[in-house]
Amino acid sequence: MEVTWGTARLKVVFARRRRLPPLRLVTSAHAFVFDEGRLLLTKLKAGGEWRPGWDVPGGRIRTGETPIAALHRECLEEAGVTLDNVGLFGTLKLRGLDAAPPLGHAYPWPVSYIAIYVASAREYQDLPDLYEAEARGAFAIPEAVRILREEKGDPLLACLVGDAFAFSFTVIPKRAGEPIAPRA
Numbered sequence: 001m002e003v004t005w006g007t008a009r010l011k012v013v014f015a016r017r018r019r020l021p022p023l024r025l026v027t028s029a030h031a032f033v034f035d036e037g038r039l040l041l042t043k044l045k046a047g048g049e050w051r052p053g054w055d056v057p058g059g060r061i062r063t064g065e066t067p068i069a070a071l072h073r074e075c076l077e078e079a080g081v082t083l084d085n086v087g088l089f090g091t092l093k094l095r096g097l098d099a100a101p102p103l104g105h106a107y108p109w110p111v112s113y114i115a116i117y118v119a120s121a122r123e124y125q126d127l128p129d130l131y132e133a134e135a136r137g138a139f140a141i142p143e144a145v146r147i148l149r150e151e152k153g154d155p156l157l158a159c160l161v162g163d164a165f166a167f168s169f170t171v172i173p174k175r176a177g178e179p180i181a182p183r184a
Contacts, residue, residue, distance in 0.1 A: 001013075001156050002097070006102060006105075007102040007103075008096060008098070008101065008102045008105055009096070009097040009098055010094045010095060010096055010097060011094075011095045011097055012092055012093070012094055012095075012156060013092070013093045013095075014090055014091070014092055014093075014116075014156065014160060015090055015091055015093060016089070016090040017088060017090050017091050018088065019088070020067060020088065020091065020113070020115055021091065021113050023066070023067070024108065025108050025111060025112050025113050026061060026067050026091075026112070026113045026114070026115050027060065027061060027107045027108070027112045027113065027114065028058060028059055028060045028061055028070070028114050028115070029058050029059075029061060029067040029068070029070045029071040029074065029114070029115040029116075029117065030056050030057065030058025030059070030071070030074075030114060030115070030116055030117070031056060031057060031058055031071055031075060031083065031086070031116070031117040031118065031119050032056055032089065032116070032117070032118045032119075032160070032161065032164035032165070032168070033056070033057060033075065033079070033081060033083065033118075033119050033120070033121050034118065034119070034120055034121070034165065034168050035120065035121040035138045036138075037140075037141070037165075038138035038139055038140055038141070038144075039056075039138065039139055039141060039144035039161060039165070040056075040057065040079060040081060040121055040136060040137070040138050041054045041055060041056060041057075041136065041137055041138075041139060041144060041147060041148075042054070042055060042056075042057045042078045042079040042133045042135070042136045043055075043133060043134050043135040043136065043137070044078070044132055044133055044134070045132060045133065045134045053151055053152050054137075054147045054148070054151055054152055055148075055152055055154075055157075056148075056157065057074055057075045057078045057079045057081070058070075058071060058074050058075070058078075058114075059074040059077075059078070067115045068086065068117075071083070071086065071115070071117055071119075072086075075119075076125070077132065077133075078132055078133045078136075079127070079133065079136045080124055080125040080126060080127045080136065081121050081122070081123070081124050081125070081136070082121075082122045082123045082125075083119040083120070083121070083122055084119065084120045084121070084122035085119055085120045085171050086117050086118075086119040086171070087117060087118055087119070087167075087170070087171035088115065088116075088117055089116045089117055089118045089160075089163075089164055089167055090116050091113045091114060091115055091116060092113065092114040092116060092156075093111065093112075093113055094107075094111065094112050094113065094114065095110055095111050096109050096110035096111070116160070116164075118164050118167055118168045118171050119171075120168070121138075141161060141162065141165055144161055145158045145161050145162070146158075148161065
């Protein structure tokens with residue numbers, strides 16, 4: 001899939017992975033966080049470098065930070081949630097289509113990666129009063145797919161929800177007596 005991000009033209013490809021590519025190429029970490037069969041989304045405010053609206057929690061990896069540490073920090077900052085049973089789902093590979101990076105481009109060029117994890121919500125805290133997020137919600141899988149596809153305009157992320165949900169059963173332990181299917 002080809003996308004434009006700022007002024008950069010990129011080809012984006014998802015790949016299931018058991019291990020991350022070289023960490024110097026991994027620029028951000030995001031998670032499909034499940035809570036009793038529902039997908040946690042955070043609603044980002046307008047006014048930042050991100051696209052406003054509903055999204056999966058996650059963000060940039062700071063200098064000296066590991067992808068998993070960034071994931072935990074971002075989920076707490078954006079959604080007020082601590083994580084449990086975190087597992088690597090795969091990566092989004094971003095390949096620049098232009099010969100040189102756009103002026104001011106802060107990521108490795110021409111290739112960088114976004115780490116995508118699955119996790120379960122351990123505990124919710126009051127939503128922090130931060131400049132990025134204004135709300136959070138746990139949505140049934142079909143509704144989460146609709147929101148990501150139609151409201152966020154991210155068909156690739158929307159397509160991954162079902163696979164991430166199925167994959168989550170290999171990462172998130174099943175409790176005795178807990179149904180396998182998500183609640184309606």
